[in-house]
Amino acid sequence: MTQANDVLLAARDGQPGRDRGGGGQDGLRTREKILDVALDLFTSEGFDGTSMRQIAAQLHLTKPSIYYHFASKEEILLALHMRVHELSKQALARLSDQPVTLETWGSALSELLNQMAAHRKLFLMHERNQAALEKLHARNHDDEHDDFQQRLQQALADPSLPVRDRVRMACALGAVFGGLFMPGDAFGSVPGTELKPLVQDAIRDLLTGGA
Numbered sequence: 420m421t422q423a424n425d426v427l428l429a430a431r432d433g434q435p436g437r438d439r440g441g442g443g444q445d446g447l448r449t450r451e452k453i454l455d456v457a458l459d460l461f462t463s464e465g466f467d468g469t470s471m472r473q474i475a476a477q478l479h480l481t482k483p484s485i486y487y488h489f490a491s492k493e494e495i496l497l498a499l500h501m502r503v504h505e506l507s508k509q510a511l512a513r514l515s516d517q518p519v520t521l522e523t524w525g526s527a528l529s530e531l532l533n534q535m536a537a538h539r540k541l542f543l544m545h546e547r548n549q550a551a552l553e554k555l556h557a558r559n560h561d562d563e564h565d566d567f568q569q570r571l572q573q574a575l576a577d578p579s580l581p582v583r584d585r586v587r588m589a590c591a592l593g594a595v596f597g598g599l600f601m602p603g604d605a606f607g608s609v610p611g612t613e614l615k616p617l618v619q620d621a622i623r624d625l626l627t628g629g630a
Contacts, residue, residue, distance in 0.1 A: 450488045452478060457495045462544040466496055466551040496548070497555055503545045506534040511570070519574045524588045525626045529619065532595050536615040539599065546600040591625040594618060 456477045460469040471492055475482045489495045510531035517523055535542045545552065571592075575585050598618035599606075606614055 446488070449478075449480075449484075453485060453488055454495065454498055457492075458499055458540060458544055461496065461499070461548055462540055466492070466548045493555060493558075496551060499541065499544065500552060500555065502538075502541055506538060506541075507531065510534050514570060514574060519577060519580065519588075521584055521587065521626050524574070524591070525622065528591055528595055528622055532599075532615060532618060532622070535595065535599055536611045536618075539611055543600055546596070587626050587628075591622045594621045594625055
């Protein structure tokens with residue numbers, strides 16, 4: 420099994436990735452620091468524009484010290500992606516437990532908005548590195564990700580719901596991402612505590628027709 424798959428499986432179980440050679444809690448803390456620094460650099464410089472040397476320099480470590488925890492830059496990106504995956508999965512899990520209506524869809528989107536606002540940089544990094552993530556998916560098939568996408572598509576294609584409602588649901592889903600990330604840095608100076616309720620209002624308007 421590849422090292423990347425080890426990280427993927429560990430992330431799915433909610434556990435830290437493999438700490439090569441041990442290291443205990445100190446090793447786990449170093450691993451998290453590497454992920455935090457990589458998150459900053461991937462967001463500001465992009466995945467392709469960031470080197471392992473830069474990550475090491477930010478932490479005052481050597482490159483071999485980084486490779487001790489992660490076999491490649493792609494493995495770091497995969498670990499960060501799994502953080503996003505887990506947050507999204509938690510937010511929309513309720514859609515599998517009850518019939519999808521405008522109300523349940525709105526509730527799930529509110530939870531997703533809360534998660535995205537609380538971890539804004541993580542999701543922003545994800546949006547800014549779509550090309551690198553597509554390559555990552557091509558090499559590491561992710562059944563959970565495919566299932567998550569399929570559940571969303573099934574809800575939006577459900578013939579038991581009026582087309583009008585399904586269109587509103589799709590637009591409201593787009594509002595979550597659009598309001599927080601799609602305009603680039605247009606809202607970068609707006610605090611999350613101010614931006615989140617404005618996006619929530621937009622979601623509500625889209626689902627209720629402004630009523």
